[in-house]
Amino acid sequence: MNKGRVYLVGAGPGDPKLISVRGLEAIQKADVIVYDRLANPRLLKHRRPDAELIFVGKLPDKHILKQEEINHLLVDLALQGKVVTRLKGGDPSVFGRVGEEAELLAEHDVTFDIIPGITSSIAVPAYAGIPVTHRNFTSSFAIITGHEYPNKTYSGLDWENLAKAIGTMVFLMGVANIEQISRELIRCGKPPETPVALVRWGTWADQATITGTLSDITEKVREAEFKSPAVIIVGEVVKLREKLAWVEKKPLFGRRILVTRARSQASELVDLIDDFGGEAVEFPVIRLQPPSQPEAQQALDEALDKLPTYDWILLTSVNGVEFFFNRLRQRGIDVRSMGNARIAAVGPKTAEALAERGIIADVLPSKYQGEGMLEAIQGDLRAGQKVLLPTADLARDYLPAKLRELGLQVTEVDVYENVLTTDDGDEVIHLLQNQSIHIITFTSSSTVTNLIEALKQLGIEEPLSLLQGVEIACIGPKTAETVRQYGLPITYMAEEATVRSLVQSMIQPK
Template sequence: MVKGKVYLVGAGPGDPKLITIRGMEAIQKADVIVYDRLASPRLLKHRKPGAELIFVGKLPDKHMLRQEEINQLLVDLALQGKVVTRLKGGDPSVFGRVGEEAELLADHGVTFEIIPGITSSIAVPAYAGIPVTHRDFTSSVAIVTGHEYPNKTYTALNWEHLAKAVGTTVFLMGVANLDHICHELMHWGKSPDTPVALVRWGTWTEQATITGTLADIAEKVRVANFQSPAVIIVGEVVKLREKLAWIEKKPLFGRRVLVTRARSQASELVNLIDELGGEAVEFPVIRLQPPSDSAAQQALDAALDKLHTFDWIVLTSVNGVEFFWRRLRERGIDVRRMANARLAAVGPKTAEALAERGLIADLVPAKFEAEGVYEAIRSELMPGQSVLLATADRARDYLPAKLRELGMAVTEVDVYENVLALEDGEEIVALLQNQGIHIITFTSSSTVTNLFAALRQLGVEDPLHLLQGVEIACIGPKTADTARQLGLPVTYLAKEATVASLADSLS
């Protein structure tokens, strides 16, 4: 029997970018991922195709599986020859019960690795502006479980030591026992005025913090209905929060932003949202692919065969450049056949895509839309010149019509097409139903119409009703017009039709 292998991985405190490189590698190679609720679901998107997902999460009032059952599950999967990644929130060795899992694996001769993660006991306070040590306050920190297990083999907590000898005490899983924690610390000599902070869902979009003292924090938590999961920090370092609460100063802190553009294009916008403190959730309602219609394919190839005859070649997007060059390579056509043509690029990113291929655009319009191209190019044209427009399958008719009015011989070809995509759609619908999406970004009219189409295909009878209350951000006026026509009020409109400008509008 070929035995598999088990990776016992710390996923970090919640922010998916806080996982280690080694931990990410374990996710990517796993045949099965066994995960809990404190591991970010965004990490699961990095799994390989076909990988099985098994949720064993523990809620405050419900356990999907008992720990003993989880231990045995890991053994059983490994003995089937599978590579298993056990994904745990925080660090698996800090109250993550990794020792119990590893012991049973070792008893059965299963190879395993323990991959540390960033523990929430340090990361969550840091995200709330509370360093657990500081030379002006304390050089000692204790990490304590706030949940007492009736079958534990170790002795009860030494409350006197925690109260008198430790500068900062961090309690994990202790919200339900907060009254007891405060009482014991004060009973053993900790001043009632000692600062206390609770940070709920630290490093997640839902992060929230409440502060007080040992004397009043329990009542404040009750009044605010402040629920688990939360980390409790007790000590003078809590005073630093007012000055050091860095992430809460970011403009998109606490906001989840839906990115609807194609996955191949989304990374720049996702990173910009992250820099602004928001959480970007990708729902690529568009998938880009070469033209599927045989007539469109033939028209493109016919145009490429006579590249040497065009006076102008107009490329309207980065995608247009990429698919144009892809087809050139597939056909074995030398780019030097374009030598007679001048190049127009719609927008600086399109011009950059050309420059990466060794070509400098002769014209880049100030306005990155069809009207801007026309205004910029009209004075450069002479009647009878031949113009190749390399566009998407849903491109507007404005530019070719205006060029023909000037007496140009216009050849319009589709170099790629937009098709509807539904990947991860059920998750997005659930987030929208629970008001978990705060902003939706649209980077083209087709992303707007495709979102409505995708939601309908996913069983949403009234997409407009589902999107009520969500703020809408559009990359340009044409996209905004499409959104408004479908009943969506536009909250943010980019000053320029660029991803960077769209992100700036959100801040």
């Protein structure tokens, strides 16, 4: 059997966008991903659907697998001919024990790549507004383990040279030993008033920082009950934090926000949350797909065959545009057959999707919903006109009903359908149970109903109780109406039915 290959990948310090391009490629091509708790689970969404996941733990008080067992696991998987990605927090070569894993792979003649990651020793201070070097303070820094093997003591470190020769000292895994670290540095000549900062869960939504001096930081850590994982920074550069704490000035800093819309639609919302300092957690409770029922497929194709006969084509979503034109292409139907119809788009994003296909909407309402579209076109409607309304299987019946009342001939067809999904649900339940989700965003009524149903399917008997205390943001009044039907309060309401307006509602004062 052919031997596999192992990628030893640094996942970065936590923010999933800090992984390297090569590291992301290794995730995408893996048969098996072996990961630990410091690798952001959001990175796993980039895996192949058939990739196997193996969590090897490493919590402060216990290991799911010992390091020696992890080493042999990588070898065993590779000898089975699998492509294995070992995903490690930070950089694998900085106290990541990658050398031990690589040594055993080399002994078994297994091909491996070491893919560096952004180490927490520089990234975490940077996210806290502390550059590890600065021309006015120091041109040197050292990365030091704050936790050594049980059979070693801190006498193994050259404390005197560290205290005298190094400008900035960054200690990893040292929270439990902060008292000893401070005492040794003072003993070896570091002034007691030397600034110190501890940054916990740096680059994550949970990032928290405390500052002090060598003389008082131990007591501050105890009072704050500051726990690992945290990075310790010792040196004059800590003084820059008050001026340079850029992440904490973002309006959504510290907020973990659940995104429930379909993954194919979520990128704009996720990117905006990230731009404003929040951490987006994707839980796409909807998957969009072409109609699955033969009768719906037949009705759509019959409508498309009659395109030249329609006076109006009303497109009520970006998804409607995408699936509509996909089916035209699959059927080999020329878009010029739409030439007799006037085309209306429900909002700017829908109009933009049309423009990308070379079609400029004739009508663009000021209100981005069915009521607004009807108001915008009503003056041009004539009884007997034929209207094609390509929508989703769960679309509201308001617009077609009103058009029929006005005497128009309406052909309403499903160009796509919403399917409930529960992918990545276990992670979301864990976050909700630990009250680590601060805001849930809903961009349609179906995202509301599907979230409740998804939680039920994942074993939560009372999903509404799990959502108590979580703030809710809605994109429009119809979505809000569905939320209220479940008895949930709404904290944020978009002024316009757009993703950007939804995010703006979350960053404005309540």
